[in-house]
Amino acid sequence: MLVDTAVIVVGAGPTGLMLAGELALGGVAVEVVERQTAPSGQSRGGGVNSRTAEVLAMRGLIDGLADQAIPRTNVGGHFAGLPVALDNGVAVTVRGPGGEYRMCGRYLVACDGGHSTVRKLTGVAFPGRAGTLAAVSADVELTALSATAPRRAEHISRLTRTGGGYWMLLHPLEGPRGEHRLVPGRVRRAGAGHAAP
Numbered sequence: 001m002l003v004d005t006a007v008i009v010v011g012a013g014p015t016g017l018m019l020a021g022e023l024a025l026g027g028v029a030v031e032v033v034e035r036q037t038a039p040s041g042q043s044r045g046g047g048v049n050s051r052t053a054e055v056l057a058m059r060g061l062i063d064g065l066a067d068q069a070i071p072r073t074n075v076g077g078h079f080a081g082l083p084v085a086l087d088n089g090v091a092v093t094v095r096g097p098g099g100e101y102r103m104c105g106r107y108l109v110a111c112d113g114g115h116s117t118v119r120k121l122t123g124v125a126f127p128g129r130a131g132t133l134a135a136v137s138a139d140v141e142l143t144a145l146s147a148t149a150p151r152r153a154e155h156i157s158r159l160t161r162t163g164g165g166y167w168m169l170l171h172p173l174e175g176p177r178g179e180h181r182l183v184p185g186r187v188r189r190a191g192a193g194h195a196a197p
């Protein structure tokens with residue numbers, strides 16, 4: 001089987017899906033290839049960054065969300081202004097549960113996350129340094145709340161406590177059973193190979 005399209009988007013995370021939606025709205029033929037067969041169920045975004053908010057606003061998707069936002073201060077953002085020539089076609093082999101097939105398009109966009117397979121296969125460098133901070137994140141149901149536990153979403157600085165060499169973030173989620181997100185980590189910067197507590 002050969003799927004012939006204009007743009008192949010690898011990865012159906014927020015970047016890939018937003019891009020695919022934009023291309024489709026612009027009348028460009030687009031195919032999204034995603035490794036997972038179902039949402040992972042992992043907790044991720046709890047905050048909307050400046051650039052994310054700008055992109056949502058461009059599509060009129062920020063209304064209603066902005067009213068509930070807790071303002072952040074002293075934070076910045078970044079843009080990736082990559083000088084990449086986009087004048088070549090691309091052909092890829094997709095290996096899925098149903099077997100293997102080929103796709104070709106004018107462009108392929110790597111939206112497959114920080115550990116991007118596409119980036120590694122194409123030999124694109126990822127300058128910078130590896131992460132040095134370790135933490136774990138868990139969505140939990142608490143049997144009881146102390147008097148100091150936060151009852152509602154607040155600025156992150158007011159939801160974080162430190163002590164004994166660790167920091168801990170606890171913030172309420174809007175689940176049906178009063179779930180909370182619990183994120184403990186070490187205060188000091190963790191070295192290479194450090195395991196989360």
Ligand SMILES: Cc1cc2nc3c(=O)[nH]c(=O)nc-3n(C[C@H](O)[C@H](O)[C@H](O)COP(=O)(O)OP(=O)(O)OC[C@H]3O[C@@H](n4cnc5c(N)ncnc54)[C@H](O)[C@@H]3O)c2cc1C
Pocket residue numbers: 010011012013014015016033034035036043044045046047048049052111112113114116117118137
């Ligand atoms: C615990 C945690 C908390 C976070 N909190 C926030 C937050 O509060 N606010 C915020 O803005 N961001 C937050 N982030 C970061 C945010 O989740 C990422 O910036 C965002 O998910 C990046 O989107 P993406 O589409 O680029 O990549 P991803 O969301 O990683 O999506 C990549 C997709 O590509 C797929 N894929 C990978 N390899 C292949 C392949 N070879 N073939 C096909 N598909 C493939 C993956 O299955 C995945 O669906 C958090 C991240 C974590 C881990």
